[in-house]
Amino acid sequence: MYSGEPVSLEQLLSSREQRGIRQREWLTKHSLPLISFTINMVGEVKVNTLSRVAFKQGIEAIAECCQHASVFFSESQSFEPNTGLEFIAVASNITALELKAHMVDIEDSHPLGRLFDIDIIDSDGVAVSRDSMSLPRRRCMVCNDDAKICARSRRHEKLVIIEKMSELVSSTLR
Numbered sequence: 001m002y003s004g005e006p007v008s009l010e011q012l013l014s015s016r017e018q019r020g021i022r023q024r025e026w027l028t029k030h031s032l033p034l035i036s037f038t039i040n041m042v043g044e045v046k047v048n049t050l051s052r053v054a055f056k057q058g059i060e061a062i063a064e065c066c067q068h069a070s071v072f073f074s075e076s077q078s079f080e081p082n083t084g085l086e087f088i089a090v091a092s093n094i095t096a097l098e099l100k101a102h103m104v105d106i107e108d109s110h111p112l113g114r115l116f117d118i119d120i121i122d123s124d125g126v127a128v129s130r131d132s133m134s135l136p137r138r139r140c141m142v143c144n145d146d147a148k149i150c151a152r153s154r155r156h157e158k159l160v161i162i163e164k165m166s167e168l169v170s171s172t173l174r
C-alpha cells in the first residue's frame with residue numbers, strides 16, 4: 001500500500017513553495033479562513049494507496065463536518081501532484097478558531113485522523129495552532145506519545161510507521 005513514485009527533497013520544497021503561493025492567492029481573493037488538508041506520509045513516496053484512501057476519507061469528513069456546522073465553501077479544489085495530495089477550501093460563515101476546533105476534532109477522532117494534517121489559515125494568512133488555543137498536542141500513531149517529539153527524534157523506524165498506517169487504512173476498508 002506504500003509503493004509509489006519517490007520524490008526528491010528538492011521537489012518537496014518546490015511543491016511546498018507552490019502551495020504557499022497558491023494559499024496566499026486564495027487568501028487575497030477571498031479574505032476568509034482557508035482549510036489546507038494534506039496527508040502525513042513518511043519517507044520519499046507521498047502518493048500511494050495509503051495516502052489516496054486517507055485523502056478521500058479526510059475530504060468526506062471535512063465536508064460532512066462543515067455541512068453540520070453550516071459552513072460553506074466559497075471555493076474548493078483538490079491538487080494531486082506526486083509530491084503530495086492537497087485539498088484546499090475557503091470557508092465562510094465561521095471564524096478561523098471555530099474552524100480549527102472542528103478540524104482538531106476530526107484529526108483526534110477519525111479512524112485515520114492521525115494521517116490527516118488539516119491546517120487552518122486565518123484571513124490574515126496566519127496558521128492557527130493547537131498550542132495557541134491550548135488544545136492537546138497531536139499523538140503519535142505508533143506509541144501515543146507527543147507526535148512532534150517522536151518525529152523530531154525519529155523515534156520509530158520508517159517500516160514500523162508504514163506498517164501502522166497500513167493497519168489503520170486496512171481497518172477502514174474492511
Ligand SMILES: [Zn+2]
Nearest residue numbers: 140142143150
Ligand atoms: Zn511515537
